[in-house]
Each structure stands twice: as structure tokens, then as C-alpha cells.
Amino acid sequence: GAVVSQHPxxxxxxxxxxxxxECRSLDFQATTMFWYRQFPKQSLMLMATSNEGSKATxxxxxxxxxxLINHASLTLxxxxxxxxxxxxxxxxICSARDQGRGTQETQYFGPGTRLLVL
Amino acid sequence: DAKTTQPTSxxxxxxxxxxxxxxxxxxxxxxxxxxxxxxxSQGPQYIIHxxxxxxxxxxxxxxxxxxxxxxxxxxxxxxxxxTAVYYCIVRVRANAGKSTFGDGTTLxxxx
Numbered sequence: 461g462a463v464v465s466q467h468p469x470x471x472x473x474x475x476x477x478x479x480x481x482e483c484r485s486l487d488f489q490a491t492t493m494f495w496y497r498q499f500p501k502q503s504l505m506l507m508a509t510s511n512e513g514s515k516a517t518x519x520x521x522x523x524x525x526x527x528l529i530n531h532a533s534l535t536l537x538x539x540x541x542x543x544x545x546x547x548x549x550x551x552x553i554c555s556a557r558d559q560g561r562g563t564q565e566t567q568y569f570g571p572g573t574r575l576l577v578l
Numbered sequence: 579d580a581k582t583t584q585p586t587s588x589x590x591x592x593x594x595x596x597x598x599x600x601x602x603x604x605x606x607x608x609x610x611x612x613x614x615x616x617x618x619s620q621g622p623q624y625i626i627h628x629x630x631x632x633x634x635x636x637x638x639x640x641x642x643x644x645x646x647x648x649x650x651x652x653x654x655x656x657x658x659x660x661t662a663v664y665y666c667i668v669r670v671r672a673n674a675g676k677s678t679f680g681d682g683t684t685l686x687x688x689x
Contacts, residue, residue: 464621494676503665504622504679553621567677569614569621 462488464556466570473544474578481539481573483554489534490556495527498551498572510537544577551575582666587684590660596653598683600666603647609670611642612677613651615662622665622679625651656687 463486473479483493493510508529509517516529528540537556541548553572583601590596602611610629614622626633626640628649633640639652653660665682 466621496679503681504616504677506676506678509676551619555621567624569623572619572621574619 462486462556462558462568464554464568464570466552466554466573468573469571470574470576472576472578475545476543478540478542479544479575481541481552481554481575483537483539483556483570485535485556485558485568488556488558490537490558491534492557493531493537494555494557494567495529495537495539496553496555498553504553507539512537541575544575546577549575549577582668582680584664584666584680584683586681587686589686589688590653590656592658592687592689593655596656596660596685596687598651598653598664598666598685599648600651601648602666602668605646605668606670609668611640611646611649612667612669613638613640614665614667614677614679615660616665616682617659617662625664656685658687658689661685661687 465484467482471479491512495507496504497507498504506519507522510529510531512531512534518524526542531537551572551574555567555569557567610627612627613625616622626635626638628640628642642649663682663684665679667677
């Protein structure tokens with residue numbers, strides 16, 4: 461199946477700093493990528509939809525100025541957590557949509573990035 | 579997307595079949611049933627999906643009732659590595675990617 465990678469796999473930062481997380485589709489082009497957040501013992505929550513070449517669409521309650529999303533190419537989307545605080549500590553997961561695979565499942569998830577803000 | 583209901587947790591003996599149920603009584607005619615699983619501290623993994631016919635692949639089988647209001651994911655010979663949270667999601671195919679994850683079922687396979 462298709463592969464989606466994330467970098468870094470985990471990051472620890474100080475409160476007030478910004479952290480960038482990369483999501484790459486390795487063997488397909490993804491015009492659309494999705495960012496999820498998962499707190500401990502909870503399910504995944506969709507944060508935003510990242511569209512190549514245009515502005516991201518954010519879910520209700522997600523601050524677009526705090527979670528900056530850039531989808532500059534068909535294989536890369538980045539999520540920047542600006543001025544991170546301890547409450548932003550979470551597991552961030554991206555998924556990419558492969559629209560070229562016909563009737564097969566087209567959503568592939570990355571391995572996730574664990575963020576710890578001290 | 580239609581709402582789904584799954585049991586919170588289930589146990590299964592290693593080597594036996596694991597049958598995970600999902601209720602989706604408000605499913606629309608153009609909505610598919612998708613199953614994903616998430617092993618601890620990893621991203622979700624696609625398992626299988628279907629519209630109305632039963633489906634089988636190398637990982638599992640999906641049985642959808644005739645009225646499509648419920649489905650069952652079957653892992654024919656569960657192994658310890660199948661221990662994970664299993665999510666049943668109902669969505670229109672065009673929304674691929676914009677999945678609404680419920681709480682899922684935590685399957686524990688025991689030796």
C-alpha cells in the first residue's frame with residue numbers, strides 16, 4: 461500500500477516555542493492531506509484539511525493562527541504549532557488522500573508525531 | 579457521516595476468530611463502511627471497507643447485514659499483534675480522508 465511518513469516522530473520543546481511537523485506522501489501525489497490530533501486515551505479528532513496550493517480548511521474550534529498548515533507541493537504538508545503550550549502536547553497524525561487509486565481505499569495515515577511541551 | 583456504535587472492549591483468545599460488531603442504523607445508501615485499527619502509539623491502519631456486499635481480504639472479512647444497519651469485522655485467526663483499537667467508520671467515499679473517528683473497540687488478544 462501507499463506510504464505516508466511524518467517527521468519528526470517525537471519532539472520535546474519548551475513552552476512558547478514553535479514546532480514544525482512534516483507529512484510526506486512517499487509514492488503518490490496527494491492534493492489533499494488531513495491533520496488529526498489525539499490526546500491520551502481519546503480518539504482521533506480531525507483538525508484541518510490541507511489542500512495543495514490553497515488555504516487549509518480548519519474544523520470548528522481549531523485556531524488557524526496557532527496551527528499553521530502549509531501544503532506547498534503534492535507530496536508535502538507541514539503543520540506548525542506556534543507558541544506551543546503544555547496543553548498542545550498530543551499525538552499529531554496526518555493522512556493523505558491518493559485520488560489515483562480508483563476503487564481502492566484512498567486514505568493512508570502517517571505514523572504520528574508525539575509532541576511534548578514542557 | 580453516519581454515527582456508529584461499537585462495544586468499548588473485547589477479548590479474544592489467540593488463534594480464535596475475533597468478531598467485532600458495529601451498529602450504523604442511520605447509514606445512507608451511498609455511505610460505505612470502513613474499518614481501521616490503531617496499534618498503540620501508531621497511526622491508524624486501513625483494514626477493509628464495503629458498501630453492501632461482504633468483503634474479504636488478506637487481513638479480515640467484513641460482513642454487512644442486508645439492511646446495512648450493522649456490520650461485523652472478522653479476524654479469522656487472531657494473533658497477539660492484532661491487539662489494537664478498532665474503528666468502524668461510515669462515510670461517503672468522496673469524503674475519503676475526512677473520517678470521523680468514534681471511540682472504537684479495544685480488542686485484546688490473549689495467549
